[in-house]
Amino acid sequence: MSANYDTALGTVVICTALDMEYLAVREHLTGPLDEREERGTLYEIGAFSTDRGRWTIALTQTGAGGLPAGVQVERAIALFHPQIVLFVGVAGGRKDVARGDVVIADHIYDYESGKDTATDYLPRIKTAAPSYRLVERARKVARDGAWHHRIQAITPETAPKAVVKPIAAGGKVVADQDAATERFLQQHCGDAAALEMEGHGFLHGAYVNSAVEALVVRGISDLLSGKTGTADKQWQPAASRHAAAFAFELLARHSAAVPPGSDPGQAKEAYEAARKLEMSLDSTVEDLVEIEQLYRKAAVAGHAGAMARVGLIVEGRLRARLRGKVPGEPSAADVETAMHWYAKSAERGSAFGALYLGRLYEERLAKPAEALKWYEKAAADGNEIARSRLDGLQRRLALGLGALAGRAPFDPDLSERKPMPTNTDHERWINQEWGGSEHRAIAFCLGDLAEACGGTHGEWGTLPENEGVAVLGHFSILMPTRIHLPAVACEYYDHIGEGNLRTFAAELLANRHSADRAKEFAPVWWRQRTENRVSTEEFVYTVELALQDYDSLAALLDSLIENTRAEPAPDAEHREILLGLRMISRRLAGPRERAVPAASGDGKWDFTLVLTPEYMRILVGHAAAYSLGQAEQEAPAGFREFWQRVHDALEAANVTPFR
Structure with missing residues (x-):
């Protein structure tokens, strides 16, 4: 069978605790390696190619301890949405292993959990389990023994063995076989082959993300007896390389889990049923349960469009639309879950998944660089909404403007908050030009003015509601006709100047611009109006x-x-x-x-x-x-x-x- 190195197999996050562990893993990656920072955590992203395809690898160093390992893997899962997460590093050998051997955990004990009473200490050993599929694959790789060719640098004289056995994790460094902690382990975790610090926290962090497979791979760098600094210098790098070699051989033979029921026909059928129900004029928020069930069924089966719709449900946008309400602020957990679905959708080629992911980065996470990347991807696939958002965001960034204002839409009846002028000319304008409907006048003026000022995703979008109302009210003093409205809006914005809209709005709120000088903002229109040269038909x-x-x-x-x-x-x-x-x-x-x-x-x-x-x-x-x-x-x-x-x-x- 011919190799297919370009087939994308998925994403793997690999965590390490120590520098040498990190370097041992990085030796297996092909570049160029991209560096990425997320909330202070650094990741290096590279590739690992096999004869079946290519894994994308995100590598990070968590530092020592179970708590940081759990926090960092959970954060990495939210960021990269991997299929697999691995912790690769060294451990102390405890039972039936030698230096250089590799232990793959079939479960990990948290031996420090317990209850300390006035009379006694009552251990409450907690156990974390890795993914069954990965454990089974590790057993086969260990059984075949065909992983040694991946050991980088110096090939050991004696081939190390790999075993799948329990590991004990805790905050103590056990340096002697007669230590009190070792006596405790003999009594309560007697079958543990190795000791380390991070594995239990790491698996717990992966456990809360049920769709991700997780495994801990450890190379034995020392034993309970005979531990010296000289031995550490020799065996820690060697054990790190052995663990990394096993981990990458496992990846070379493994494939990401196929979701149950991933029948394309059934996925399409469920998606179309959900879409029909969602778009029905009779649909209400009560139908959301059935809509979500259908979308999730299609999404789990691999339908990219359904994944994007599930993201909208999680983010609260679909529920708000069915209720006719403005979407509220989702929780941080909902944002991460929505991001997960949008990313999966985008990875499978959905322009809407990329669009929604870009919007999430821009509006929820305030990360314009990430937003631009996803808008560009969606726009390249022909999504015009993404093109509008891309152009607007690029222009705002070029002008040094901030993010879109987090505001509710304008109320159709703005007169209660900031009335438009009510003089005779204004009333005549409303009656003759807009059929007596002030709401219609507001809607048309708002649409053309916003477009002239960069659009809702451009400079106009930076205005909070009160500032937008102030600018709209001032603009209405010009009383443009429907035919001349686009030209008047362009003149008006030209007079304000690109990048000055918020400053101008603030001046309006501070009453620094009188109504009788509004004509200065549209001299061409005012001249046409004064000379009675107003176009009346097209x-x-x-x-x-x-x-x-x-x-x-x-x-x-x-x-x-x-x-x-x-x-x-x-x-x-x-x-x-x-x-x-x-x-x-x-x-x-x-x-x-x-x-x-x-x-x-x-x-x-x-x-x-x-x-x-x-x-x-x-x-x-x-x-x-x-x-x-x-x-x-x-x-x-x-x-x-x-x-x-x-x-x-x-x-x-x-x-x-x-x-």
Whole structure:
């Protein structure tokens, strides 16, 4: 059978206590090794390749003692979501073993548990068990004896043996066979082959994560008698290498557990049933139990989409949606569990799993670097929500802005908290432009203003609710019409300045901006309004162009806008034209996706542009100027001909009212 080194077998976390143990494990990893820090703990991440595939290995050093071992393995499981966790290191030999031998624990005694009374000490020995599958695999590897070839550095003269036997763990270093602790062990843990400190805590930390397989592998570095510093210098490194060799041979022969009932057909059926129930208009929070059971059934069977939905349930988002409520703050345990499911979903190729994992890192854990990584993965798979979040977060970081404000959505009736102006002009604006619905005016103004200010995942998203209400209230003083609203919002944000939104909002709350100066924030709009040049209708212009010409038009407009925005417009008329070009450029994106082949043929397509007559005149005027060479004296070959084609197409466009 041919080797398949590129097949991903899963993730393994390996913990060690001592430096030499760590180095012995690291010798088996192939690089480059990546370093990762999580809450102060350092991990090195590498790979271990076998003829069946490749394990990803996360290596960390816990230090001595059962408590830190338990804490660190639990933390590593939450971070890496491994299939297997191993503790690899040295131990003191107690019974039926020699220096250099390897002991794999089939269970570990915590010999220090007990009750100390006034008259006696009553031991209460606790036992922790490793994973059955790993123990069985270890028995086979030990029985075959074919693991010695993995011993790094010096091959021992006498081949060490490997045995699967109990180990005793506690905080004491037992240095003599006549020590009181050894007499206690003879009485209560007589079959323990080795002594160490970390194994019981490590297995307990793994035990609370039932889906993870765990095992402890120890090389014998000393015995109860004859312990010396010189012997330690020789045998501790050797024992570390022997334990590491056995552990990696075990991984070479082992495979991650296959979840029970992992029938793809059944998984898909359970997922589709859950999805149908979730999306039903009649579904309520009472249906959540059945929905969760179905999603979990599909998730356990390996369905990536179901794993992402289970994460949403654990995080509380699905329950909140069914209740029509804002999601509350999940507990730390729920966040870790949700992260586990999102990561599994993302690992299996789900863009939604990657999106939700990125959102968790950004909004719950305040780790933008991790969030960017997962947003980018989801966006690369075509998820537009992830693309929006990626762009917004990147822009906020570039501007030095903070995280999105942890706020509830705006209440539709904002008038109770910060009323909009109620003068006659305002009331006329509400009645004529928005059909008398102030809620509708708020919704439309909020949508366009938020988009102009970077979007809900960009700078606008950094505003707490009270600041957002203040900015929205100030913006409403301008009373934009529905047709002019996007342009007014862009003008308004331009005046505030990118990166200054929160400062401006704070100034509004401190009453540093009077209402009568609001017009200064949108001079083009205010000029149009004063001169009674407000557009009242839009038209659909069906323009026939080659795809290449249309794409060139969009690119050239973008370039023109960028070049002219770098310098202030010389007068009001130029400012108005530049703003119009920006709005036209925004309108060009949609028609590209909706284009259909033109009836005339010749490789041309029909593009439907929804524009005001004023915007259309600006576009036609620019095309005419460029086609005549009035705007570009040193144009490249074909430049004027291109603009002539565009001008002719615009002039010949079919025009219908936009309803």
